[in-house]
């Protein structure tokens with residue numbers, strides 16, 4: 450990913466003005482983890498909590514972005530990288546607009562996790578590992594894709610036939626197999642209050 454700054458023109462209204470008007474900072478929380486680990490469930494629950502308290506927040510989800518913005522991309526390693534690169538650029542624009550971005554993407558490769566962090570200014574990007582053993586994710590099989598992957602009907606399926614590289618230094622780790630959804634959401638809210646002073 451390239452520059453940290455998305456626009457060479459600085460308008461009359463800058464990010465700091467928007468943050469001041471909103472009464473909170475703009476940041477990106479990026480949820481990584483296996484399919485079925487709970488990224489979307491947790492991100493949307495956090496979004497609801499924040500929205501209800503008047504925070505400008507938006508959730509980018511694999512399930513919505515793939516249809517439009519990245520509808521032209523496949524699940525090849527190159528296209529997965531491009532998918533994440535585009536979303537990383539979107540979150541920078543949304544942060545310029547003063548919005549807290551919650552991103553729920555598997556993001557299985559260390560290289561891409563690192564690139565995302567490098568693409569964002571210091572303090573803007575926070576990686577949250579939604580940690581859950583593959584056996585548990587497979588037993589949940591929310592989308593039925595694990596079954597298809599086991600049958601060889603889906604190739605390169607993360608956790609089954611493609612690697613998931615757990616982040617070595619996540620900013621926060623949630624054990625979604627041991628903790629309830631409510632407890633995971635609470636941990637994210639505490640993280641926002643203590644680490645980001647939201």
Ligand SMILES: Nc1ncnc2c1ncn2[C@@H]1O[C@H](COP(=O)(O)OP(=O)(O)OP(=O)(O)O)[C@@H](O)[C@H]1O
Nearest residue numbers: 483484485486487488489490491591625628629630
């Ligand atoms: N502590 C928990 N946190 C989040 N989800 C949980 C938790 N415990 C159980 N679940 C269940 O696990 C499932 C997680 O599904 P979800 O779609 O959120 O996963 P995902 O990580 O977004 O997967 P994908 O990458 O395929 O989009 C849901 O059915 C949810 O109810």
Ligand SMILES: [Mg+2]
Nearest residue numbers: 488489511553
């Ligand atoms: Mg999801």
